[in-house]
Amino acid sequence: GAGVSQSPRYKVAKRGQDVALRCDPISGHVSLFWYQQALGQGPEFLTYFQNEAQLDKSGLPSDRFFAERPEGSVSTLKIQRTQQEDSAVYLCASSQGTGNYGYTFGSGTRLTVV
Amino acid sequence: DAKTTQPPSMDCAEGRAANLPCNHSTISGNEYVYWYRQIHSQGPQYIIHGLKNNETNEMASLIITEDRKSSTLILPHATLRDTAVYYCIVRVVSSGSARQLTFGSGTQLTVLP
Numbered sequence: 001g002a003g004v005s006q007s008p009r010y011k012v013a014k015r016g017q018d019v020a021l022r023c024d025p026i027s028g029h030v031s032l033f034w035y036q037q038a039l040g041q042g043p044e045f046l047t048y049f050q051n052e053a054q055l056d057k058s059g060l061p062s063d064r065f066f067a068e069r070p071e072g073s074v075s076t077l078k079i080q081r082t083q084q085e086d087s088a089v090y091l092c093a094s095s096q097g098t099g100n101y102g103y104t105f106g107s108g109t110r111l112t113v114v
Numbered sequence: 115d116a117k118t119t120q121p122p123s124m125d126c127a128e129g130r131a132a133n134l135p136c137n138h139s140t141i142s143g144n145e146y147v148y149w150y151r152q153i154h155s156q157g158p159q160y161i162i163h164g165l166k167n168n169e170t171n172e173m174a175s176l177i178i179t180e181d182r183k184s185s186t187l188i189l190p191h192a193t194l195r196d197t198a199v200y201y202c203i204v205r206v207v208s209s210g211s212a213r214q215l216t217f218g219s220g221t222q223l224t225v226l227p
Contacts, residue, residue: 004157033214033215041219042199042201042217042218042219042220043158043215043217044217045214045215045216048214056214059214091157091158093157093158093215102148102160102163103158103160103215104160105157105158105159106157107155107156107157108156108157
């Protein structure tokens with residue numbers, strides 16, 4: 001597609017429920033990032049994939065957060081046993097290479113945990 | 115990556131130039147200056163980046179001081195659709211592995227009719 005697509009656009013989860021957020025990057029893009037953006041704050045890095053390899057997961061806030069990109073294209077961010085503090089917008093970004101490229105972001109998934 | 119400092123908010127009249135400043139006094143020689151903006155309810159959008167020379171594209175111009183300790187993003191003819199949070203980011207670029215962007219709080223630019 002022409003841009004980075006994320007689904008669902010909105011998700012309401014009950015506390016303790018598991019959720020899965022999907023990111024379809026631009027076709028052929030090697031690099032893929034997940035960010036978390038709390039209300040009124042700038043996006044914060046969660047994890048980075050280069051093709052199917054997860055090279056950096058230092059930003060994942062707890063072991064309840066898990067991301068995968070098994071075939072080097074679509075990526076899924078999974079949050080287990082959601083808690084209220086997980087409420088945020090989750091953004092996905094992709095880049096065609098690993099060097100000096102601008103990143104293209106999706107519109108994000110707004111997760112609300114009630 | 116070097117830290118950046120931006121004013122929290124700015125106003126600009128529609129049709130006038132918007133000049134958004136950014137301080138990055140601890141920037142290293144191999145760090146680039148990137149600008150992104152985020153319109154309400156959308157993901158950040160890449161605007162422009164540069165190392166030490168001034169850069170211009172269809173969206174904006176980037177002016178970097180000679181000592182590289184500060185820069186200015188210029189939107190030459192601001193429109194209402196340019197109302198957004200603008201982020202200045204300094205980042206090392208390497209060919210082997212992409213580096214994440216470290217966002218600060220940015221500058222909320224409001225273009226007034």
